[in-house]
Amino acid sequence: MALNHARPGEVVPLLDGLEGVTSDRTSALVKSDRFEAVRLVMPAGTSIAPHRVDGFITLLCLEGDVRLVADAERELRPGDWLYLERGASHGLHARADSILLLHILFDR
Numbered sequence: 001m002a003l004n005h006a007r008p009g010e011v012v013p014l015l016d017g018l019e020g021v022t023s024d025r026t027s028a029l030v031k032s033d034r035f036e037a038v039r040l041v042m043p044a045g046t047s048i049a050p051h052r053v054d055g056f057i058t059l060l061c062l063e064g065d066v067r068l069v070a071d072a073e074r075e076l077r078p079g080d081w082l083y084l085e086r087g088a089s090h091g092l093h094a095r096a097d098s099i100l101l102l103h104i105l106f107d108r
Helices: none
Strands: 028-031 035-042 046-051 056-063 065-071 073-076 081-084 090-094 098-105
Touching: none
Parallel strands: none
Antiparallel strands: 028 035, 035 098, 046 090, 056 081, 056 098, 065 073, 065 090
C-alpha cells in the first residue's frame, strides 16, 4: 500500500491523534532524493535500535519524552530540537507516548 505524501502547499496537522498515540502510526510526509520528512509516533516503552542514516538529521519533539542515544544520552521533550551529522549512530527510546518530526537531508 502506497503512502500518501503531502503535496506542496498542503497543511499537515502534526499534532492530530495525541489522545491515541498508541493507535496512531508513523507516516512519511515527504520523500524525495534530497529530503525526507517523517511524523514519527512512538508509544511509551517502544525503542528504535541504534542505526545510521546516510544524511543529516534533525529531530523536533512535538509531544512526549524520548531518550536519544548517540555519542551521549540526551532527553527530548516538547519543543526540544536536535541535529545529528550524516552517518551518526543513534537510537531512540520513548519514555512516554511521543510524537517527533524527523527530517533527513541527503547530499545527492
